[in-house]
Every structure is written in structure tokens, then in C-alpha cells.
Amino acid sequence: xxxxxxxxxxxxxxxxxxxxxxxxxxxxxxxxxxxxxxxxxxxxxxxxxxxxxxxxxxxxxxxxxxxxxxxxxxxxxxxxxxxxxxxxxxxxxxxxxxxxxxxxxxxxxxxxxxxxxxxxxxxxxxxxxxxxxxxxxxxxxxxxxxxxxxxxxxxxxxxxxxxxxxxxxxxxxxxxxxxxxxxxxxxxxxxxxxxxxxxxxxxxxxxxxxxxxxxxxxxxxxxxxxxxxxxxxxxxxxxxxxxxxxxxxxxxxxxxxxxxxxxxxxxxxxxxxxxxxxxxxxxxxxxxxxxxxx
Numbered sequence: 001x002x003x004x005x006x007x008x009x010x011x012x013x014x015x016x017x018x019x020x021x022x023x024x025x026x027x028x029x030x031x032x033x034x035x036x037x038x039x040x041x042x043x044x045x046x047x048x049x050x051x052x053x054x055x056x057x058x059x060x061x062x063x064x065x066x067x068x069x070x071x072x073x074x075x076x077x078x079x080x081x082x083x084x085x086x087x088x089x090x091x092x093x094x095x096x097x098x099x100x101x102x103x104x105x106x107x108x109x110x111x112x113x114x115x116x117x118x119x120x121x122x123x124x125x126x127x128x129x130x131x132x133x134x135x136x137x138x139x140x141x142x143x144x145x146x147x148x149x150x151x152x153x154x155x156x157x158x159x160x161x162x163x164x165x166x167x168x169x170x171x172x173x174x175x176x177x178x179x180x181x182x183x184x185x186x187x188x189x190x191x192x193x194x195x196x197x198x199x200x201x202x203x204x205x206x207x208x209x210x211x212x213x214x215x216x217x218x219x220x221x222x223x224x225x226x227x228x229x230x231x232x233x234x235x236x237x238x239x240x241x242x243x244x245x246x247x248x249x250x251x252x253x254x255x256x257x258x259x260x261x262x263x264x265x266x267x268x269x270x271x272x273x274x275x276x277x278x279x280x281x282x283x284x285x286x287x288x289x290x291x292x293x294x
Contacts, residue, residue, distance in 0.1 A: 059100060099115060
């Protein structure tokens with residue numbers, strides 16, 4: 001790149017990229033629509049000495065779209081042990097290194113945090129170049145409270161481990177945000193309804209792309225919808241509302257549990273009470289057992 005003009009193209013105009021100071025630059029890239037790139041990000045990608053990315057083929061599409069002549073190198077979870085020290089060495093030699101993920105903001109559910117950790121430990125400056133984020137895009141369009149939220153990444157694949165993790169999040173007084181595979185969407189929503197209670201939620205799919213979808217509703221209704229529909233395609237973000245205020249007094253819930261248990265098995269009684277009150281099924285089931293034992 002030293003012998004090539006460092007430029008980027010916007011519309012029909014080729015713009016010269018200003019030199020970068022030596023640092024590790026974390027550059028957010030579009031999550032779907034390539035127009036969701038900032039001018040600062042384009043300039044950084046064009047001007048950096050080294051461009052590291054998850055998949056060079058994916059990044060090449062973005063670079064070609066904006067006329068950026070870079071030769072990206074791969075940095076991902078499978079080669080981080082080998083590639084990371086090389087990038088740190090380049091930084092220690094006074095070069096500028098830009099890091100991008102396949103889509104969105106680096107370090108969100110990718111191995112970039114290791115590189116940042118190594119850079120900071122070596123006294124290297126780390127510069128965020130903010131931009132697109134699937135987490136924030138879904139949250140702002142969900143209609144759920146945004147004053148406090150927790151991004152919980154991907155849930156475990158196995159049912160037992162998934163429910164254990166959800167149980168740990170039950171009492172968090174914030175909107176919960178998850179990434180999920182479209183193949184597991186229906187079963188994950190069903191598990192959430194069972195463990196967290198039938199809370200309001202929103203599904204963001206293919207955000208910023210041609211077939212973008214934002215679907216809202218209760219967890220149980222969303223689980224039923226995606227359980228009956230064909231397997232959805234594309235990237236999925238799940239937003240789940242915080243615990244709802246409990247309007248029922250404890251004694252009212254106890255009476256409801258006892259009444260339901262007189263007509264159906266304990267597990268079904270707890271599930272029905274969860275549907276009616278919005279409280280977690282597992283907690284209601286434990287309370288019903290306590291009432292029986294008592």
C-alpha cells in the first residue's frame with residue numbers, strides 16, 4: 001500500500017485518505033446495507049497500514065464498493081493465536097492496524113477482544129470507530145424499554161444449559177438482547193417463555209436488508225409463530241422486555257396455583273399460571289410444590 005494512493009470513492013468522487021497515527025482502530029461496518037458506513041470508517045479503512053478482518057471475501061465486497069485498494073489479512077477465532085502476535089508486532093513497529101468484523105461492531109460476539117487486550121497490555125492506543133450495530137438497531141425498533149439493557153450474546157445450544165443461563169438472567173431489570181441462529185429460534189423463544197415468563201419481546205431479522213423483519217408480541221405467541229412457519233433465514237436478534245411488575249398479591253397467586261392444580265398436573269398448572277400472570281413457570285412450579293408439601 002505504500003506505493004499506492006490511499007483513497008476511497010463516494011459517488012463519483014475519489015477522496016484522499018489522510019494518514020493515520022499508529023494505533024489499533026476498531027471499525028464498525030454495515031450489518032447489511034452497505035450504505036450504512038461512515039465517512040470516518042471509509043477513511044480509516046483506506047488509510048490503515050494493515051487491515052485485519054474475519055473473512056477477507058466478505059470484507060472485499062465492502063472495499064470494492066468504495067474503491068478501497070487494501071489487501072486484508074484474516075483474523076478470526078481459528079487463527080487468533082497465530083495472527084494476533086503478528087498484528088501486535090506491526091503496531092509496535094509504529095504501523096496503524098484496523099480491525100473489522102464481517103458485519104457490525106468488532107468485539108461483539110467475535111474474538112477481537114483478545115487483540116484489544118493484548119494491545120492495551122503493550123501500551124498501544126485503541127481507537128473505536130463507531131457505526132452500525134445489530135444490537136442497537138433491534139433495540140431501538142423493538143418498542144421495549146431502552147433506558148437499561150443487557151446484551152447476552154448467543155445462548156447455549158443444549159436445552160438444559162440454555163435454561164440454566166436464562167434462569168440466571170430472570171431477575172435482571174433490563175431489556176435482554178440475544179443473537180440466535182434462525183434454526184433454533186422457535187425452541188429458544190419457547191424456552192424463554194417457560195423460564196422468563198411470557199414477557200413482551202421483539203424479533204429483528206435481516207436488519208437493514210431487503211427482507212428486514214421486526215415482529216413483536218409475547219414470547220409464547222412468537223414461539224408459536226416461528227414454530228409453525230418455515231425456518232426463517234438470515235441473522236436474528238431477540239429482544240425480551242424486563243420483568244413486568246407483579247400486580248397479583250402472593251396470596252392471590254397461591255390461590256390460583258391451588259385452583260389450577262386441582263384440575264391438572266402440577267407442571268401444566270404452573271405453565272397455565274405463568275401464561276396468566278407473566279411470571280416464570282419454574283418459580284411458580286416450585287411455589288406449587290411448596291404449597292403441596294405444606
